[in-house]
Amino acid sequence: MRPVAISVDTPEVSRDLAKKAGYTFPILSDPQAETIRRYNLLHKGGGPEGSDIARPAEFLVDSSGTVRWTNFTEDIRIRAKADEMLAAARELK
Amino acid sequence: MPELTDQQPSPRQRNWAPWIAVLLALAAILSNAGFFVALPGQRALAWLGVVLAIAAIVCAVIGVMRAFRQPQIYGGKVSSAILGIVSLLICGLVAVTSIGSRAMPAATNAPQVGQKVPDFTLADTTGNKVSLNQLLGKADLPVSASASNTAAQTTPGGLSPTTAIYTNTATPPKAVLLVFYRGYW
Numbered sequence: 001m002r003p004v005a006i007s008v009d010t011p012e013v014s015r016d017l018a019k020k021a022g023y024t025f026p027i028l029s030d031p032q033a034e035t036i037r038r039y040n041l042l043h044k045g046g047g048p049e050g051s052d053i054a055r056p057a058e059f060l061v062d063s064s065g066t067v068r069w070t071n072f073t074e075d076i077r078i079r080a081k082a083d084e085m086l087a088a089a090r091e092l093k
Numbered sequence: 094m095p096e097l098t099d100q101q102p103s104p105r106q107r108n109w110a111p112w113i114a115v116l117l118a119l120a121a122i123l124s125n126a127g128f129f130v131a132l133p134g135q136r137a138l139a140w141l142g143v144v145l146a147i148a149a150i151v152c153a154v155i156g157v158m159r160a161f162r163q164p165q166i167y168g169g170k171v172s173s174a175i176l177g178i179v180s181l182l183i184c185g186l187v188a189v190t191s192i193g194s195r196a197m198p199a200a201t202n203a204p205q206v207g208q209k210v211p212d213f214t215l216a217d218t219t220g221n222k223v224s225l226n227q228l229l230g231k232a233d234l235p236v237s238a239s240a241s242n243t244a245a246q247t248t249p250g251g252l253s254p255t256t257a258i259y260t261n262t263a264t265p266p267k268a269v270l271l272v273f274y275r276g277y278w
Contacts, residue, residue: 024258079131
């Protein structure tokens with residue numbers, strides 16, 4: 001299972017994040033929030049100084065590009081339920 | 094025979110309520126620290142903060158009412174008022190934190206289970222464009238990210254070498270977990 005993180009942060013900022021946090025998965029940049037819009041995850045004005053960002057969301061996508069599990073938190077303080085996601089990932093053969 | 098002294102109309106009592114109010118309010122705002130610990134029950138923690146704040150406001154009101162309506166028993170009008178205001182301010186902070194953390198659009202139109210996700214091509218941390226198909230293993234990943242070619246790449250800004258970001262590139266992954274996050278890290 002390959003995690004892929006996406007946000008409006010630039011590659012430079014994401015590189016710093018990956019280095020500081022020790023992440024070894026891809027972190028992709030969507031600075032104009034185009035892909036975020038296509039996924040209907042836009043949080044208009046939700047960032048500092050009213051910038052457009054993504055609302056948090058996770059999708060477990062199988063090899064055919066089909067969604068098998070989603071997580072849409074209602075509270076940014078509440079982290080993803082890792083055990084649920086792992087259980088869904090294990091079900092994929 | 095002992096002398097009977099004049100009895101007080103009612104015994105003096107310490108007005109604890111305003112102090113308990115401040116403690117409850119502090120507990121409410123400090124409960125946010127619990128979110129940084131990866132324990133289950135985080136939803137309950139969010140509600141705990143709200144419950145503690147409401148309890149704090151109730152105690153603050155009780156404290157002020159006792160001090161002002163029964164001054165001969167409780168006294169402490171000024172201290173109850175000050176502690177009441179402090180409690181209210183802290184509870185205001187709890188409210189702002191709770192409401193702000195939940196202020197986001199619903200994901201009703203986002204891809205749901207069973208649907209196909211939209212394709213995309215975005216830049217990774219090395220600046221290379223990578224598509225969803227490449228991540229799903231249906232096409233080759235960017236050359237500079239292959240395991241055999243992760244030599245030190247310093248940028249003009251002098252950043253440290255990049256580490257391999259695409260692991261296990263020999264076999265396609267069974268699944269990809271797309272994690273959309275707020276950014277502005």
